[in-house]
Amino acid sequence: METIKNIEIYELGSPEEKSSPWSSTILILKLTSSDGRVGFGEAPTTMMTLPVKESMNEVARVFQGKNYFDIEKNLRDYYRNAFYVAKSVEETAALSAFEIASWDLIGKNLGSPIYNLLGGRFNEKIRGYANGWYSDCVSPEDFVSKAKSLVSRGYSAFKFDPFGSNYDKITVDGVKKAQEIVAQMRSSLGEGVDLLIECHGRFSPKYAIMAGKALEEYNPLFIEEPIHPELERFLPEFRARVDIPVALGERLLNKEDFARYISDGMVDVIQPDLTNSKGILEAKKIGAIAESFGISVAYHNAFGPVQTAATLNVDYTLPNFLIQESFEESWPSWKKNLFTGYSVENGTMALSGKPGLGIEVNEKLLENSKVSGMEPLGTEPPWVVSGTFKP
Ligand SMILES: O=C(O)[C@H](O)[C@@H](O)[C@H](O)[C@H](O)CO
Numbered sequence: 483m484e485t486i487k488n489i490e491i492y493e494l495g496s497p498e499e500k501s502s503p504w505s506s507t508i509l510i511l512k513l514t515s516s517d518g519r520v521g522f523g524e525a526p527t528t529m530m531t532l533p534v535k536e537s538m539n540e541v542a543r544v545f546q547g548k549n550y551f552d553i554e555k556n557l558r559d560y561y562r563n564a565f566y567v568a569k570s571v572e573e574t575a576a577l578s579a580f581e582i583a584s585w586d587l588i589g590k591n592l593g594s595p596i597y598n599l600l601g602g603r604f605n606e607k608i609r610g611y612a613n614g615w616y617s618d619c620v621s622p623e624d625f626v627s628k629a630k631s632l633v634s635r636g637y638s639a640f641k642f643d644p645f646g647s648n649y650d651k652i653t654v655d656g657v658k659k660a661q662e663i664v665a666q667m668r669s670s671l672g673e674g675v676d677l678l679i680e681c682h683g684r685f686s687p688k689y690a691i692m693a694g695k696a697l698e699e700y701n702p703l704f705i706e707e708p709i710h711p712e713l714e715r716f717l718p719e720f721r722a723r724v725d726i727p728v729a730l731g732e733r734l735l736n737k738e739d740f741a742r743y744i745s746d747g748m749v750d751v752i753q754p755d756l757t758n759s760k761g762i763l764e765a766k767k768i769g770a771i772a773e774s775f776g777i778s779v780a781y782h783n784a785f786g787p788v789q790t791a792a793t794l795n796v797d798y799t800l801p802n803f804l805i806q807e808s809f810e811e812s813w814p815s816w817k818k819n820l821f822t823g824y825s826v827e828n829g830t831m832a833l834s835g836k837p838g839l840g841i842e843v844n845e846k847l848l849e850n851s852k853v854s855g856m857e858p859l860g861t862e863p864p865w866v867v868s869g870t871f872k873p
């Protein structure tokens with residue numbers, strides 16, 4: 483039997499992380515199996531680094547010594563013991579890391595990339611969209627000039643949050659400023675480029691509707707998390723009043739959450755995050771639920787390289803795949819070089835085709851990038867792209 487023998491948790495980071503403060507620290511899991519293989523997983527951070535890390539130690543108690551092929555059973559064993567997992571992102575994050583690392587071991591054992599075990603390649607090309615590219619952008623000109631440099635590198639889709647420091651509510655001036663940013667992005671980049679509007683779940687319903695309506699005429703591909711996440715019951719009204727598809731899902735924890743949001747008419751495009759909604763198999767199941775409602779999927783991907791590789795493995799197989807988020811353009815060099823095995827070029831993302839996740843670690847960087855403690859907390863909330871939370 484091939485079992486999980488050794489479990490190591492790495493907290494990695496560097497102060498030079500600029501664009502995405504929430505992932506200046508990343509959590510990487512390394513499993514070593516009884517048959518001498520190594521599998522990697524990842525869990526998200528965002529002011530949760532230490533709680534998630536501690537949760538990984540709890541999940542380790544259940545996964546230690548288990549057959550790594552038994553994905554369903556091992557997750558269920560944890561579920562049966564756990565009491566809060568239905569509502570605990572710390573626990574689903576920790577579970578996700580173990581699930582992903584188990585798949586890496588399975589693929590390596592079978593000599594197959596994971597996507598070939600999940601239905602094979604349906605999508606030949608994975609179209610990426612850039613996020614994290616707009617640090618320090620405040621004026622429409624700031625946004626346009628940075629976006630243009632990425633267009634010249636092949637990107638044709640951009641996500642950005644144009645709402646500055648407006649929070650809960652938005653002022654008339656705030657609406658006007660956001661409108662000017664989106665208008666200039668549209669007129670300068672043309673109709674061939676997709677604009678994805680990020681709200682980071684910051685508005686109460688009435689103000690979300692106000693902000694959303696002002697952006698309709700620029701035809702965004704979607705508007706993301708327009709309303710505070712716990713006020714989801716207002717989403718159907720938002721969808722009825724604002725003519726832009728609603729995207730969300732990075733804070734949902736399991737397939738049952740997605741089934742509820744979809745069947746209650748709250749969402750048009752779902753964005754499950756493989757590192758907090760229980761990993762690769764759950765992502766595939768969530769994709770299937772969405773498919774049966776005619777809803778497309780754009781997996782959330784805002785942390786580190788293991789997350790990207792795991793997500794691409796599912797993207798390849800999904801008939802209802804829409805577009806894939808990528809922060810790679812704005813990563814510091816240690817994060818770019820931590821693993822090799824996938825590429826982001828000309829706005830297109832691709833895996834190497836090697837077994838498992840398809841990535842290989844740089845052991846030296848893994849050892850030398852260790853940090854401990856929480857990610858830094860500055861004057862801006864850590865969930866914004868830095869230098870943009872300004873009036
Ligand atoms: O869609 C996204 O990529 C996310 O909303 C990021 O922008 C978040 O700020 C981060 O994931 C916080 O954890």
Ligand SMILES: [Mg+2]
Pocket residue numbers: 680682706707732
């Ligand atoms: Mg988001």
